[in-house]
Amino acid sequence: MIRLENVSKVYPTSARPALDDVSVEVERGEFAFLIGPSGSGKSTLLRLLIREDVPSSGTVWVANWNVGGLAGRRVPRLRQRMGCVFQDFRLLPNKTVAENVAFALEVIGKPRHTIRTVVPEVLDLVNLAGKADRMPSELSGGEAQRVAIARAFVNRPLVLLADEPTGNLDPETSAGIMTLLERINRTGTTVVMATHDRQIVDSMRRRVVELSAGRLARDDNRGVYGVAR
Amino acid sequence: MMFVWREAFAGLRRNLTMSIAMVITTAISLGLLGAGLLAVRTIDRTEDLYYSLIAVQVALDEPTSADDRDCSSPVCTGLRGELEANPLVASVEYESRDDAFARFQRIYAGQSILQLVRPQSLPATLRVTMADPLRGEEIVTQYTGRPGVRNVVDQRSTVADLFSFLGSVRNATFGLAVVQALAALLLISNTIQLSAFTRRTEVGIMRLVGASRWYTQVPFLIEAVVTGVVGAVLATGGLVLGKIFFLDRLMSGRLLANTIPPIGMSDVLGYVGPVLVVVGAVIATATGYVTLRLYVRT
Ligand SMILES: Nc1ncnc2c1ncn2[C@@H]1O[C@H](COP(=O)(O)OP(=O)(O)O)[C@@H](O)[C@H]1O
Ligand SMILES: [Mg+2]
Numbered sequence: 001m002i003r004l005e006n007v008s009k010v011y012p013t014s015a016r017p018a019l020d021d022v023s024v025e026v027e028r029g030e031f032a033f034l035i036g037p038s039g040s041g042k043s044t045l046l047r048l049l050i051r052e053d054v055p056s057s058g059t060v061w062v063a064n065w066n067v068g069g070l071a072g073r074r075v076p077r078l079r080q081r082m083g084c085v086f087q088d089f090r091l092l093p094n095k096t097v098a099e100n101v102a103f104a105l106e107v108i109g110k111p112r113h114t115i116r117t118v119v120p121e122v123l124d125l126v127n128l129a130g131k132a133d134r135m136p137s138e139l140s141g142g143e144a145q146r147v148a149i150a151r152a153f154v155n156r157p158l159v160l161l162a163d164e165p166t167g168n169l170d171p172e173t174s175a176g177i178m179t180l181l182e183r184i185n186r187t188g189t190t191v192v193m194a195t196h197d198r199q200i201v202d203s204m205r206r207r208v209v210e211l212s213a214g215r216l217a218r219d220d221n222r223g224v225y226g227v228a229r
Numbered sequence: 230m231m232f233v234w235r236e237a238f239a240g241l242r243r244n245l246t247m248s249i250a251m252v253i254t255t256a257i258s259l260g261l262l263g264a265g266l267l268a269v270r271t272i273d274r275t276e277d278l279y280y281s282l283i284a285v286q287v288a289l290d291e292p293t294s295a296d297d298r299d300c301s302s303p304v305c306t307g308l309r310g311e312l313e314a315n316p317l318v319a320s321v322e323y324e325s326r327d328d329a330f331a332r333f334q335r336i337y338a339g340q341s342i343l344q345l346v347r348p349q350s351l352p353a354t355l356r357v358t359m360a361d362p363l364r365g366e367e368i369v370t371q372y373t374g375r376p377g378v379r380n381v382v383d384q385r386s387t388v389a390d391l392f393s394f395l396g397s398v399r400n401a402t403f404g405l406a407v408v409q410a411l412a413a414l415l416l417i418s419n420t421i422q423l424s425a426f427t428r429r430t431e432v433g434i435m436r437l438v439g440a441s442r443w444y445t446q447v448p449f450l451i452e453a454v455v456t457g458v459v460g461a462v463l464a465t466g467g468l469v470l471g472k473i474f475f476l477d478r479l480m481s482g483r484l485l486a487n488t489i490p491p492i493g494m495s496d497v498l499g500y501v502g503p504v505l506v507v508v509g510a511v512i513a514t515a516t517g518y519v520t521l522r523l524y525v526r527t
Contacts, residue, residue: 050437072442076436076440076441076442076444078439079437079438079439084437084438090434090437092431092434092435093431094431103435103438104439107435107438107439107440107444108439151438
């Protein structure tokens with residue numbers, strides 16, 4: 001589903017590469033943690049996957065797309081098949097919860113009546129059925145993140161990418177978010193989650209890909225955060 | 230599709246003062262353009278009107294004017310025969326002093342100038358219709374000073390002053406229209422940039438969710454087009470008011486009543502209005518498109 005082949009990324013403003021010759025593969029339906037300290041290149045890797053940036057060298061594959069070589073006008077198609085969740089939620093501030101979720105469907109041209117039935121279903125899935133008409137500013141962090149997940153998941157993406165989705169949340173709320181991501185993973189959606197939350201990684205016992213200063217440091221199938229090096 | 234309209238109107242409301250300034254400037258520019266178009270149309274019509282009536286008038290001297298009722302005197306027949314043989318001339322008509330006075334009475338019926346004019350002050354004339362109205366001057370030079378001729382007047386040169394006046398009115402309005410249009414373009418471009426800047430985070434999120442560049446930018450384009458069309462409608466309204474409260478009064482005055490063909494409501498609403506709407510929409514769209522291409526990179 002996702003394959004990086006000798007991917008390096010050097011930002012023009014810094015000498016040290018943010019990613020240094022990284023090769024890694026994630027199978028369809030897998031749940032993978034991407035861990036590493038702040039600045040190790042986790043966000044950069046995810047940004048390459050959704051073509052927010054292009055690799056300096058190497059090739060990034062998502063499904064059958066060569067993401068780095070994609071023409072600009074094809075990028076929306078790629079992103080429509082991927083869902084993204086971020087630490088800062090990134091909801092559209094002047095749209096309600098339901099409208100935020102509906103937007104992901106409008107963008108791919110889903111007809112109105114489909115949107116009307118699908119949005120409530122997904123809001124139900126993330127336990128926000130009662131808050132469809134709230135504005136993002138009226139939500140708690142955990143609720144906002146669940147709206148973001150609903151929006152990322154509503155058009156059944158091939159891959160769900162989450163960049164520190166629990167970074168702004170307390171442990172209890174984070175646990176709720178993890179339950180949700182697991183549930184989404186069980187529907188067959190590949191999930192890649194960047195985090196440096198040891199507790200979460202240790203409790204899930206999933207695949208762990210660790211980056212250190214832009215290099216691939218470890219790749220365990222059922223890993224924990226801090227094995228002895 | 231609902232989305233883009235909602236966004237466009239939200240955008241216009243968000244920068245309300247800018248939107249108003251944009252609409253007003255566009256309206257003024259298009260209004261001037263419209264006034265210029267009306268001037269052109271009036272000039273064309275005036276020319277049509279005058280060129281069909283226009284002639285070179287060979288006024289005869291006092292003895293002939295006083296006595297000759299039907300161009301039977303040797304002086305008159307001689308001049309007439311010679312003019313008719315001239316290849317520049319299409320036809321020649323004789324107007325005696327009495328005919329001239331009768332026509333004068335018709336034209337100025339009920340006006341005080343009638344009291345001042347006696348038949349004796351009007352000459353008999355040979356009205357020469359030119360085969361080519363533009364070459365009247367040649368007849369003027371050939372016949373001025375000839376025996377029996379008082380003077381020769383090419384009516385075209387009298388009317389030429391009117392045309393050159395109308396022409397400069399037209400040029401001035403077009404000039405102002407261009408300057409205003411430039412201001413309108415810059416304002417539209419600027420507002421779009423501002424609009425795009427205020428919404429850059431939002432547009433960024435939309436792009437992440439998979440919205441195409443086109444999808445996120447159409448609202449800005451619609452903002453521009455709405456501005457252009459609303460400006461054109463206001464401009465047309467302004468021209469209608471200008472016609473009713475200014476032109477119609479001016480034209481009904483003594484001086485201009487029969488000089489310039491009036492501008493009808495159908496000229497404003499049926500011709501200039503639609504032209505302005507199309508021009509406004511096209512220019513606004515083009516400005517919007519270029520601005521988005523060059524300055525908006527989200
Ligand atoms: N847009 C950017 N321009 C320049 N340098 C960047 C940019 N984004 C990230 N970096 C650098 O790349 C490195 C990796 O950053 P990042 O991928 O954000 O790491 P992480 O998400 O693991 O904290 C860091 O050294 C960071 O300073
Ligand atoms: Mg990061």
